[in-house]
Amino acid sequence: MQVLIVGGGINGLMSARLLRAAGCEVTLLERGDTGREASWAGGGIVSPLYPWRYAPAVTALAQMARQAYPRLVGELLAETGIDAELEQCGMLMLDATDAAEALSWAAAHGEDMQRRAQDRLRAELPGLAPHWRQGLWMPAIANVRNPRLLKALREAVVQAGVRVVTGAEVTGAEVTGAEVVGDSGRVTALKAADGRCFEAEQVVVCGGAWSRGLLQALGVTAPPPVRPVRGQMLLYRLPPGRLPCIVLAEGRYVIPRRDGHVLCGSTLEECGFDKSVTETALLSLHASALRLLPELSDQEPLAQWAGLRPGSPDGTPYIGRVGNLENLWINAGQFRNGLVLAPASARLLTDLMTGGTPCTDPSPYQWREED
Ligand SMILES: Cc1cc2nc3c(=O)[nH]c(=O)nc-3n(C[C@H](O)[C@H](O)[C@H](O)COP(=O)(O)OP(=O)(O)OC[C@H]3O[C@@H](n4cnc5c(N)ncnc54)[C@H](O)[C@@H]3O)c2cc1C
Structure with missing residues (x-):
């Protein structure tokens, strides 16, 4: 399966890593450079603040992800030589x-x-x-040096064969099959601001705070309220x-x-x-x-x-299919917890896209227009 990911923050890079490990051919399109937006700016606490105040869906991902962090950081150190300094303080x-x-x-x-x-x-x-x-x-509870984590992830995904294209701002899509109102169509290509076009089999939006506008640009009329x-x-x-x-x-x-x-x-x-x-x-x-x-x-x-x-309204991210286009996916809206949730968010997305057994019940993360 060939996957185009839009956005090179923690969620785009982590999704690229796991989808590639699952055998997908992955291209990641990033408007600027990878890991320079919220994922760079964050504090790197590997837990929600006041964790008991969050929805059970956030707790489920946070607990899974916290367990995954030591192994992830260890693997990245071995693969890239970059230590993301996970400290259980x-x-x-x-x-x-x-x-x-x-x-x-x-x-x-x-x-x-x-x-x-x-x-x-x-x-x-x-x-x-x-x-x-x-x-x-x-x-x-641990903290991680997030700018280093992002550097390590970028290097590791490139080593693993992910094509990372920086300076590629996605501004629109070519879509087929959605001419009749009510019919679901397919994205066949993503268009970038500089005129480049990237063919698409499956598309994942990991655009962080920009995900809503990005989905609108791709033709989704009622995107989730990120x-x-x-x-x-x-x-x-x-x-x-x-x-x-x-x-x-x-x-x-x-x-x-x-x-x-x-x-x-x-x-x-x-x-x-x-x-x-x-x-x-x-x-x-x-x-x-x-x-x-x-x-x-x-x-x-x-x-x-x-x-x-x-x-996102209560901090629960949107992970799964989105909109009326059958090959369009989202992994965004992690709000204050994007760094801690990243390994589990990407795991769930990968399970759903590759037809594996979902690592957790996916329904709380599905975007429904009537929400
Ligand atoms: C001050 C602060 C402190 C925080 N502290 C923590 C913490 O301690 N622990 C924690 O877990 N979380 C924390 N967070 C939250 C966390 O940083 C975010 O939830 C997380 O980084 C979101 O990751 P992302 O990949 O979804 O978005 P981003 O990192 O913002 O990445 C989105 C990417 O998409 C790209 N993009 C957007 N539009 C397009 C387009 N049209 N074409 C191509 N690319 C595009 C952007 O350039 C960007 O690189 C903090 C955030 C802030 C701001």
């Missing part, structure tokens, strides 16, 4: 107002979640601001090891990297496709970082950036 959530729900969710889903009283927080995390009263500790949600981040540096784990409070978090870099995120902004960074976000994120780690008060952030998440 744990995640500490402070003063959650719904701790009882969290603990019962954890018990029901086999997740290791432990309460931490204030004195233990102080003893285990001396750099933490003293005003936090209690914590929920999930020792199994929308851009801007997230801004700040970068600091502390001595390596100083921040031992991910810490989350009041919706904001700090993430430690192996080399001492600390990421602080993130904003949630509905402002269309505007990817600029703002002074307001800088001040607000810096204040959040200080509320967690007072020792950052004598530091200027080293960098600030923004990315556009592919927002």
Whole structure:
């Protein structure tokens, strides 16, 4: 089977890897360069934030994907020499107002979640601001250095025989068989902005925040409601090891990297496709970082950036066939969890496209126009 994938973020690259491993001939079309949009901008926490607050369909993919991550990162290191630095550092959530729900969710889903009283927080995390009263500790949560993961994936898929075409902005499709209203047609080729044409047997849209417009350009009249949600981040540096784990409070978090870099995120902004960074976000994120780690008060952030998440109504992604064209598929809408969900999202897509037994019930991820 020959597959054209549109979009070279984590979801396009991961789908390319698994479809290629399943024997497909894969071409990936990317408008700019691969791994430069949301997948690059993200924090790389390999778990939803406050995971108990998500729909069961998100939990199902997240649990499957978290188990797949160590093997994926190990294989990529062996194949490419690039270490995506998966660190099982744990995640500490402070003063959650719904701790009882969290603990019962954890018990029901086999997740290791432990309460931490204030004195233990102080003893285990001396750099933490003293005003936090209690914590929920999930020792199994990891973070991954996502820009390196994307570099490794790109190199690995190319080695595996995927054709990656950068600078190819898909702007339309050639379609047959959809002349009669109500008939399903087929995409026969994708057209790029520079006039190139790519023949298509099967097409997968992995366009992140741009997926809705992309599907419209391909002729889908009622595409799923994927929308851009801007997230801004700040970068600091502390001595390596100083921040031992991910810490989350009041919706904001700090993430430690192996080399001492600390990421602080993130904003949630509905402002269309505007990817600029703002002074307001800088001040607000810096204040959040200080509320967690007072020792950052004598530091200027080293960098600030923004990315556009592919927002979906409750964070459940769209995975499966889409629209009235029989060979058109989607893997998009992972919202705040595209990095953690990627291995499982791509697994489900591959199972559905190749006729395998789906790794999980596919129905929650199907787009129905009446949704
Ligand atoms: C600040 C921030 C923090 C985050 N933190 C985390 C986290 O800690 N953990 C986590 O799991 N997730 C996190 N996320 C979410 C995660 O980054 C996204 O859900 C994920 O990256 C989406 O991946 P994607 O491949 O669908 O989209 P993208 O990475 O945006 O890729 C889509 C690609 O499609 C291409 N494209 C678009 N239109 C066209 C076209 N017409 N033709 C060709 N190519 C096209 C784009 O150029 C782009 O490369 C975060 C996001 C942000 C912004």
